[in-house]
Amino acid sequence: MLRLMDKDLKNKTLSELEQITAKFGVKPYIAKYIFTFIHQKDAADINSLTTLSKDLRASLTEAGYFISQLKIVEKLSDPDGTEKYLFQTADGQNIESVLLDERERKTICLSTQIGCRLGCKFCATGYLKFKRSLTAGEIIDQVNTISKDAKCKINNIVFMGMGEPFENYDETLKAVRILAHPFGKNIGIRRQTISTVGIPAGIKKLADEDIHPRLAVSLHAPDDELRKQIVPAANKYPMSEILNALKLYNQKTSRRITIEYCLIDGINDSSECAKKLAAILSPLDTSINLIEYNPHPGCDFAPANREKIRLFKDILTQRGFETIIRFRRGTSIKAACGQLGADRLKEK
Numbered sequence: 001m002l003r004l005m006d007k008d009l010k011n012k013t014l015s016e017l018e019q020i021t022a023k024f025g026v027k028p029y030i031a032k033y034i035f036t037f038i039h040q041k042d043a044a045d046i047n048s049l050t051t052l053s054k055d056l057r058a059s060l061t062e063a064g065y066f067i068s069q070l071k072i073v074e075k076l077s078d079p080d081g082t083e084k085y086l087f088q089t090a091d092g093q094n095i096e097s098v099l100l101d102e103r104e105r106k107t108i109c110l111s112t113q114i115g116c117r118l119g120c121k122f123c124a125t126g127y128l129k130f131k132r133s134l135t136a137g138e139i140i141d142q143v144n145t146i147s148k149d150a151k152c153k154i155n156n157i158v159f160m161g162m163g164e165p166f167e168n169y170d171e172t173l174k175a176v177r178i179l180a181h182p183f184g185k186n187i188g189i190r191r192q193t194i195s196t197v198g199i200p201a202g203i204k205k206l207a208d209e210d211i212h213p214r215l216a217v218s219l220h221a222p223d224d225e226l227r228k229q230i231v232p233a234a235n236k237y238p239m240s241e242i243l244n245a246l247k248l249y250n251q252k253t254s255r256r257i258t259i260e261y262c263l264i265d266g267i268n269d270s271s272e273c274a275k276k277l278a279a280i281l282s283p284l285d286t287s288i289n290l291i292e293y294n295p296h297p298g299c300d301f302a303p304a305n306r307e308k309i310r311l312f313k314d315i316l317t318q319r320g321f322e323t324i325i326r327f328r329r330g331t332s333i334k335a336a337c338g339q340l341g342a343d344r345l346k347e348k
């Protein structure tokens with residue numbers, strides 16, 4: 001892993017590349033070439049950087065530098081246009097990412113970890129063994145490899161795949177910065193969304209950054225008691241602390257926060273839950289995404305009835321919340337929210 005972090009040129013910001021190239025006695029603009037070739041032209045190895053002199057390519061290689069490359073193991077397509085990619089990392093681990101193609105909007109749902117330690121009950125990834133966090137280079141490479149394979153320009157990123165982004169805070173933020181760089185993919189900060197289960201320290205840290213991607217927080221319940229049945233992390237991070245962190249985030253950034261709420265039949269889909277949710281969110285600037293639960297093996301939850309979902313939405317809308325319903329997409333290939341890793345639950 002250390003080799004991945006230290007010598008992978010895909011894992012470097014432009015200023016880090018400038019520091020590396022300076023060691024080889026070349027001008028800073030060479031670093032810009034390398035950065036552009038890796039992130040705009042998807043260069044996959046140092047020898048393909050033909051704008052660099054042969055000597056510099058040889059010196060970089062001799063010093064152990066390389067450009068990491070995820071391998072596509074499998075690609076599945078749903079009739080609704082969703083594509084799921086299964087990748088293999090350099091150390092033989094698997095991660096999944098999803099391409100959502102909605103006319104002009106090309107979104108990739110990225111993974112930030114291999115497995116996840118948080119074990120949310122409704123999420124297949126939470127049932128897999130946690131292996132490790134991804135490097136920024138590996139996070140970015142999901143975008144580079146998919147955009148090259150699907151021959152499309154990605155303009156929207158959601159960090160909602162496998163893993164909890166705030167458990168891999170530094171690499172996730174580094175990936176956001178590199179993806180947003182005008183010499184790279186140039187995907188604006190406001191077109192990138194970090195989705196967290198609600199780790200107060202991570203929310204507060206993000207509030208203090210100089211960049212603010214969109215923030216989405218998965219609540220899934222209006223109180224701690226119910227939330228603990230769905231999101232075990234609620235035992236560690238009480239709702240009061242999450243709400244305080246969100247208030248601070250609103251105040252420091254003036255940004256609206258998206259609340260994610262997955263509706264599970266008979267668990268958290270009652271009118272009472274909707275009213276309680278509206279009450280706890282009323283002091284905050286939020287919009288709400290209602291997500292239809294996506295079943296996966298190993299979990300006996302069932303999706304809420306669609307009538308109930310509409311009623312839940314009406315209650316929130318009447319109380320002034322901008323609320324949208326995200327009905328299932330990509331279910332035939334297990335690419336929907338909470339289904340990544342569902343094909344490998346036997347690893348549990």
Ligand code: SF4
Pocket residue numbers: 116117118119120123124125126127161162163164197338
């Ligand atoms: S929902 Fe996110 S935080 Fe929860 S187990 Fe799944 S990947 Fe981890």
